[in-house]
Amino acid sequence: MAIEKRLSCIIIDDEPLAQDLLKKYTNRLSFLELTTIFDNAVEALSQMETLRPDIILLDVNMPEMSGIEFLKTFSNFQPAVILTTAYSEYALEGFEHNVADFILKPIVFERFVKAINKAREKIGAGAAVLAEPQRxxxxxxxxxxxxxxxxxxxxxxxxxxxxxxxxxxxxxxxxxxxxxxxxxxxxxxxxxxxxxxxxxxxxxxxxxxxxxxxxxxxxxxxxxxxxxxxxxxxxxxxx
CATH class of the missing domain: 2.40.50.1020 (LytTr DNA-binding domain)
Structure with a gap:
């Protein structure tokens, strides 16, 4: 399958295990380019205009600034945001901010790919990629x-x-x-x-x-x- 372009992606999550898993998943998709990983939303916010990522994998429950609060800061550009959290009650509020998808932790690869497909559709970045058959x-x-x-x-x-x-x-x-x-x-x-x-x-x-x-x-x-x-x-x- 031809890939139209590589999409820049960042991870914002304060949990090291979640960071490692998402990093592993993004590395398995050749059209994703993981730019950086942030431990908190405040630091990420300061670099958004410089990085301008295509896709953001955003945890909801974080100290200092939550993922929902982070979503309210965008004005000059609109990346495709995928919320990642262990708390399903945040889903509705997330979709009110026009997120591409909402994934509940623990995240399996097949579900991750579905979310990325939705993000690609949202930014018009080409055909969907198929997940590997579930083992x-x-x-x-x-x-x-x-x-x-x-x-x-x-x-x-x-x-x-x-x-x-x-x-x-x-x-x-x-x-x-x-x-x-x-x-x-x-x-x-x-x-x-x-x-x-x-x-x-x-x-x-x-x-x-x-x-x-x-x-x-x-x-x-x-x-x-x-x-x-x-x-x-x-x-x-x-x-």
Whole structure:
């Protein structure tokens, strides 16, 4: 598919994990050029006239100036804004400010692409790009097999010969070992943190000491044999 032009894009978000995920997603789309990442809206506002980005990925709930307050500042140009937040109650107010789309965190790539397509339509920048096919697991639950989207899996909990697969909407129990499950998961996306837990990296909200807190507020202990490797990853900012 021919790309008419590269679109400049900026990220405004005070959460490092969200920044990293959005950066990874923008880098997967060749027509997007990530110009810079801002930790707060005040700093971004001071550079808007200089940067004049085509697309802004804007968090809503930030200190000093919220994303909604930031939206009220535009006058000389109108970028395509995609709001990103964990709070759905901001959606209506966002659309009142003519945003291109509104994405709820945690953000999966397929939903991100849909939002970018809407932004491209808004600024008239060419045809839509197709999302990659969603990766799926085929899991046996009781006597039936069900398909589970990998992006929906938050973490996997081992219980002897059984596993609890914690997804965004439910918990699935299946007869399988952790070793088998680990071979089915992409190591670039999922992380083994002890003998009993595998977590999706995008589902990690915080790491305090030797405990991982997930976006659904579960607390997963980091095993002794995994602490050094996880420490190195956090120091390098690659989690």
């Amino acid at each position: 799926m697991l085929l899991i046996k639950e009781n006597k039936r097999f069900i398909r589970v989207a990998l992006d929906d899996v938050l973490f996997v909990e081992g219980m002897k010969d059984y596993l609890k697969i914690h997804t965004k909407t439910k918990v699935i129990i299946t007869h399988m070992t952790m070793t088998k499950m680990e071979t089915m998961l992409d190591k670039a996306t999922f992380l083994r943190v002890n003998r009993s837990y595998i977590v999706q990296k995008a589902a990690i909200k915080a790491i305090t000491g030797n405990v991982i807190e997930t976006i659904n507020n579960a607390e997963l202990p980091i095993g002794v044999n995994y602490r050094e490797s996880i420490r190195k990853m956090t120091e390098k900012g690659i989690l």
